[in-house]
Amino acid sequence: DVLGQALDIRTRLKDKEGIASLQYKIGNVYFKQFALKKTMDYYLKALRYYEQQQNAKVVGLLETNIAAVYHALKNYPKALEYLNRSEKYLTATRQESELANTIVGIGNVYFSQQDTTRALVQFIRGAHLAEKTQNYSALATAYNNLGLIYSFRNQPKLAINYISRSLAIRKQVNQTADIASSQLTLAINYSNIGQFGQAKPLLL
Numbered sequence: 001d002v003l004g005q006a007l008d009i010r011t012r013l014k015d016k017e018g019i020a021s022l023q024y025k026i027g028n029v030y031f032k033q034f035a036l037k038k039t040m041d042y043y044l045k046a047l048r049y050y051e052q053q054q055n056a057k058v059v060g061l062l063e064t065n066i067a068a069v070y071h072a073l074k075n076y077p078k079a080l081e082y083l084n085r086s087e088k089y090l091t092a093t094r095q096e097s098e099l100a101n102t103i104v105g106i107g108n109v110y111f112s113q114q115d116t117t118r119a120l121v122q123f124i125r126g127a128h129l130a131e132k133t134q135n136y137s138a139l140a141t142a143y144n145n146l147g148l149i150y151s152f153r154n155q156p157k158l159a160i161n162y163i164s165r166s167l168a169i170r171k172q173v174n175q176t177a178d179i180a181s182s183q184l185t186l187a188i189n190y191s192n193i194g195q196f197g198q199a200k201p202l203l204l
Contacts, residue, residue, distance in 0.1 A: 003022055003025055003026050003029065004026070006022055007019065007022045007023070007026065016049060017049070017053075019049070020045070020046045020049035020050060021046075023042045023043075023045045023046040023049075024042070024043070024046040024058075024062065026042045027039050027040075027041075027042035027043040027046065027065065028065070030042065031065070031068070031069065034072070036069050036072055036073060039069050040066070040069050043062060043065055043066050043069065044066070046062060047059065047062045047063070047066065050062060056089050056092060056093050057089075057093045057095060059089050060086045060088075060089030060090040060092075060093060060095060060098065060102075061086075061090075061095075061098055063082045063083070063085050063086035063089065064082070064083065064086040064090075064098070064101060064102045064105060066082045067079045067080075067081075067082035067083040067086065067102075067105060067109075068105065070082060071105070071108065071109055071112065074112070076109050076112060076113055079105075079109045080106065080109055083102055083105050083106045083109065084106070086102045087099065087102050087103065087106070090102055096129055096132065096133045097129075097130075097133035097134075097135045097138075099129060100126050100129040100130040100133055100135045100138040100139075100142075101126075101135065101137075101138050103122055103125050103126035103129060104122070104123065104126035104127075104130070104138050104141050104142050104145070106122045106126075107119045107120075107121075107122030107123040107125075107126060107142070107145060108145065110122060111145060111148070111149065116149045116152060116153065119145070119149060120146065120149055123142045123145050123146045123149070124142075124146070126138060126141075126142045127139055127142035127143060127146070130142055136169050136172070136173045137173065137175070139169055140166045140169040140170045140173070140175060140178070141166075142166075143162045143163070143165045143166035143169070144162070144163060144166035144167075144170075144178070144182055144185075146162040147159045147160070147161070147162035147163030147166060147185065147186075147189075148163075148185065150162065151163075151185060151188070151189055154192075156189040156190075156192040156193045157193065159185070159189045160186060160189045160190065160193075163182055163185055163186045163189065164186060166182055167179065167182040167183065167186060170182060183202040183203070184202070184203070186199075186202055187199040187200075187202040187203050190202070
């Protein structure tokens, strides 16, 4: 593939920065393919270089990505370890939009552990920062997951409020893969309060 060929060239040229950059990109490709072992291998190789260079900006971003791999592997303690490290780096380097992703990621890990109290705090934090920085992807995720928590707690009116806000953003930024799941959750909550007329169009 193109990235693999580029990596071979950078390796022959002994271009360490170019190698690390490509390792980061190849890791992203493998993550999208859910090839988690290969993803982790490439991310960790890239991380070693950026740590040696004391490049805090990239280290913070990479550690959020590594945490996502651990989360997918259900290794929640490791996911939180890397997310907490990432939060410190991104705060220090004032990368607020990226920090919103990390904070929402922390909430996701807590939610996966069914710790809705801690997850709620992180999603609210993430939503505030995402709104401030106009990170609409993170904002939509935070609102959606707040809605899921309130749905989980059998508070359908609050769930509807947040999921409706998430759905509006997802339509605005054309997140087609996530729109359907938001519509389904919204329909379930409308049904729970007897508003079947509101629920039905969301299921069509």
